[in-house]
Amino acid sequence: MTDLSTQPVAPQDSSTAGAEWWRSAVIYQIYPRSFADASGDGVGDLQGIASRLPQVAELGVDAIWLSPFYRSPQKDAGYDVADYRDVDPIFGTLDDFDRMLETAHGLGLRVIVDLVPNHSSSEHVWFQEALAAAPGSEARSRYIFRDGKGESGELPPNNWQSVFGGPAWTRVPDGQWYLHLFDSSQPDFDWNHPAVGDMFVDVLRFWLDRGVDGFRVDVAHGNAKAPGLPDVDEELLAAGSMDSPYFGQEHVHEIYRRWHLVLEEYEGDRVLCAEAWVQPLEKMARFVRPDEMHQAFNFVYLETPWDAQRLRTVIDESIEAFGAVGAPPTWVLSNHDTIRHRTRLALVPPPTHGAGIGATSESKADPTVSLRRGRAATMLMLALPGSAYIYQGEELGLPEVTAIEDHQRQDPTFARTQGALWGRDGCRVPIPWEAAAPAYGFNASGDSWLPQPPEWAALARDAQDGVAGSTLELYRLALRLRQELSLGTGTLEWIDVGPTALSFRNGSVTVVANLGHDAVDVPRGEILLTSSPLDSASLAADEVVWVRTGA
Missing domain, CATH: 3.20.20.80 (Glycosidases)
Structure with missing residues (x-):
């Protein structure tokens, strides 16, 4: 049986061009609201994440990616950021982030x-300044404010629609409109402004x-x-x-x-x-x-x-x-x-x-x-x-x-x-x-x-x-096998197995995937892994096998 144990190792610098860690890494996405909740308020937090990181490391991944945990009114689950340099209280504090980061690095x-x-969020200090300022002001120029169309500017500046549905423009009391490709609580920055x-x-x-x-x-x-x-x-x-x-x-x-x-x-x-x-x-x-x-x-x-x-x-x-x-x-x-x-x-x-x-x-x-x-x-x-x-x-x-x-x-x-x-x-x-x-x-x-x-x-x-x-x-x-067999840094060579299946070699491993209904033969060699238990020497529908067939 393959040994699944892991040893904590601090991340190492690869520094050599072409050998950077991210080229072959497997990265585990953590959605902080839904991962682990140490406070018990029903929303996940940084202390909860830190407590479960040993189990993530034991899975065998190389890194984690955290969805936003910044200060936010949470109109779009944190993708509406009010302060990019602080942690929202529902997730903890900057000290909690630092401890979580230290824990992760200690686990490799x-x-x-x-x-x-x-x-940003509409509660970002810049946008609040923009709302308080006059049309054409410096404060407004950091976002995309425009006059509307129609006799009195009552129509949006153009026909853009929000990704979340409805118009991508919202009108403010002085008559101008601001752009938000997502929710109205998420005004778009104007990246033409150097600030x-x-x-x-x-x-x-x-x-x-x-x-x-x-x-x-x-x-x-x-x-x-x-x-x-x-x-x-x-x-x-x-x-x-x-x-x-x-x-x-x-x-x-x-x-x-x-x-x-x-x-x-x-x-x-x-x-x-x-x-x-x-x-x-x-x-x-x-x-x-x-x-x-x-x-x-x-x-x-x-x-x-x-x-x-x-x-x-x-x-x-x-x-x-x-x-x-x-x-x-x-x-x-x-x-x-x-x-x-x-x-x-x-x-x-x-x-x-x-x-x-x-x-x-x-x-x-x-x-x-x-x-x-x-x-x-x-x-x-x-x-x-x-x-x-x-x-x-x-x-x-x-x-x-x-x-x-x-x-x-x-x-x-x-x-x-x-x-x-x-x-x-x-x-x-x-x-x-x-x-x-x-x-x-x-x-x-x-x-x-x-x-x-x-x-x-x-x-x-x-x-x-x-x-x-x-x-x-x-x-x-x-x-574990992906890492041991260097599949992430390998090369792919296709093997023809018919129109409803895929097969390729990557180093010493031959992969066969049956995406059709008819059975597909399994190549000779050492079977390393199967997505479902094999009932015979062939793959049924929706099954994949990794076979060691030689270098």
Whole structure:
């Protein structure tokens, strides 16, 4: 049996170009509200995170990424930041952050924190100053205020719509409008104003000086807007085009070139990871050119359905596009904004992106198929060269939660669309640690900011710990083998096995994934890992196997 023990090791500097830790790392996303709650108020916190980090390290990941914990009115679960240099009291204090960081580093885990540069909270001191100032003032120029259209300016300045639904403009009492690509409580900065860039450089240094190892950059494709703020071509948008005057503008890259230079001042291969929802992959790869960011989430891969030929195409295009700029592909299947992949990959019919699912959704997932497919998808991803992100709870096989009443939902998407879109609450439910404990060990009080379903007792971490064949043990072994066999720094060589299956070599490992219905032969060799117990010498539908077949 493979030894799954871990030894705490402080993060080491790699320093050699091409050997940086982030090129092959597996990074575990922590959503602080839903990870662990030490205070018992029903919302996770930094002390809770610190208490559970040994179990994260034991899983076998290289780093953690924390979603926002900054001071915030929590209109969008912390992505509406009022103070970028402080911790919100619901999560603790700066001292709590420092202790959590020290604990993580002592366990050999690097720490990446979220940064939200496209917009602030409407409670940020700058925006409050803007509201108190006159149109055309210096205070207003740090945000995007404009006069409206119509005889008396009663119409928005353009036709842009919020990602969360409804217009992207809100009118203030003096008649001007301000832009918010997300909720009205999240006004967009105007990055043409030099004070905005200077402020964020100070923020970078504030957290780097405390010892963080990098930043995941929220809406990294959104900071720059097209000059003149022209209307969106609604026909292109309806056709699925991602070209817009507010996302993916070329001059956004100048921001990250400046940030890159800031990170180079610090030891230890500090990292910038882009949340950049842009297509095609060549455009996404521009964010990770050598003088810009280091990683970019591969959302094209995340959005690819469970189809062998489509996945092979995306994998090939990803390796080519990122490799062309000297960057690793960064694979991801789940996060706090998307339906958990265990459920998403089995939904029939597939929902539109961003719609979410609820108890009455037309889209349904068979629980047996979804678990098999979710485990198989993870094994396929972790065998690919490059880096990878996993989202808290996926190592437990957690499905998307649909049994959330309307009055319990907290995602602004649900409210702004009057329930037309379910939003993201279903992937954000606090995760289960102990089957018999209050709130399944999320805290000692039993309170939970979103309801935990009763069936999660069987998925709790302690119910899977040491249980052969459990999803937790599958993740542990897959992560250990990935590291031991250097799969993250390997190369991929395809093996043709038919139109409904995928097979490739990565070093000494041959991977076979059956995405169809007909059985697929397992190659001869030492079977290292299977996503489901093999019933014969062949793979059934929705199964993946790793086989050692030679160097």
